[in-house]
Amino acid sequence: MDAWIPITIAAAFLQNLRSALQKHLRTSLGTTGASFARFGYGFPVAVLYVVALTALVGYRMPQPNLTFAVWGIIGGLAQIYATILLVHLFSLRNFAVGTAYSKTEPVQAALFGLIILGERLTAGAVAAIVVGVVGVMLISVARQRLSPGNLVRAMTSREALIGIASGAIFGISAVAYRSASLSLGGDQPIMQAAFTLACVTGFQTVYMLIWMAITDRAEIGRVARSWRSSSLVGLAGVMGSACWFTAMTLQQVAYVRALGQIELVFTFASSVFIFRERINRMEVTGCLLIVSGILLLLAWK
Template identity: 65%
Template sequence: MELWIPITIAAAFLQNVRSAMQKHLKGVMGTTGATFVRFGFGAPFALIFVAVLHLGVGYELPAVNARFILWMLAGGVGQIAATFLLIYLFSFRNFAVGTAYSRTEPAQAAIFGLIFLGERVSAGVLAAIAISVFGVMLISVAHTPLSWRALLTSMASRNALIGLASGTLFGVTAVAYRAASLALGGPNFMMQAAITLAWVILFQTLIMAAWMIWKDRAEIGRIARAWKPALIVGLAGASASFGWFMAMTLQQAAVVKALAQVEMIFTFASAVFFFRERINLMEVAGCLLIVGGILLLLAVG
């Protein structure tokens, strides 16, 4: 088994933990605060990852260059906006379905990978992505009478458009992070991922903190009062991001994000066991299609 596969599965699980905790935080603070904790409370852990690899393991620190900075900034801004939209979406739909709308990310990452990096994916990988995305579309109409018209018109709803916009930004972000990590040129995928994560998350923390100081200082107090669960979000988020960055240094962003659809399985488990949400047969069918797409991806990838 290629190393990027277990790394991606672990990152997907940790991302689901982070998302579940962020939904909990959405009940005690605003969307801005719930978005900030992912970055602000994750920054110390990102720096610890770098310190362990450099001081503990002995890996050299790579030299930062202009190409790295440009891609890092693009990914950092895109991820803030994508995360904000995804958390905002939780206000309108249940946890599992709300997350599903952003799952067109792999298909969009394949397009952006081709445009920005000239990376092509095989027909088998494209088929795997299409099957998984179709599963997401089924989930999006799970609570409406099923028809082709319903399947297509649902994609133009407000909730779907917010989710699709989030997926677009996540797709751009994934490609940007892969480009940034590769721009470092060494010493190895772990240190490249750790340095990319540290720069990105510190940048995001500064941007979000400045925004709250300017626009919503009361949110800072709400974040401070919820520091314990916010710390869990930070640890899970930073660990998940470290996993994504390592996987995307080893493999194309679109392929990594296609396998990352396994997160939907974890999301459904969270929805049922923690949030006590009802999942119907259409959502189960969509989930099975996602699994089928992942299995095809592993077979042809």
């Protein structure tokens, strides 16, 4: 099995765990504070990860360059705003559907990968991604009668547009991170990914601290007082990001993000067993289509 496959599945699981923790955190913090917890509490862990790879494994420290800095900043800003949109979406729809709307990302990531990096997909991979997106669309109308009109209304609703925008910005972020990591060169993808993660998370922490200091200084205090739950968000977030960065250094973004749709399987489990939210047959069918798309992707890539 290619290394990027289990790494991506681990990333999807950790991302679902982080999102579930953020949804819980949203009850005590604002959208900005709940989003900041991912970066601020994750940054020290990211630095320790780089130090451990250098001191214990013997990896060489990469040498950053201007291309790395530009792509890192683009990816960092995109991830911040995509996260804010996703956290806000959790307050509008249930956890599973809110996450599902953002999972149109693989198609958008494939487009950005083609435009920015010139990465092309096989016909089979495109078909597999489409199957997965159809599953997402079914989930979006699962609480209504399935019809073309309801599907159009569901996919153009406020919640859908926020989710699709979140997926698009996450797609931009993913392509930017792959570009930043690859710009470091060398034959140590794990170290390239870890170094990129530490630099980007540090930038995001400083950026959001300045933002909160200007717009809502009291939120900084609330984030500090919620350090127990916020630190769990940061830990899950940085571990997930380390897996995403490594997988995207090893494989094209569209493939990684398409396989990452397996997060919705974990999401539905969280929705039912943690948040006690009810799901129906249409949502289960959509979830099965997403899994089918993932299996087709692995078979046809």
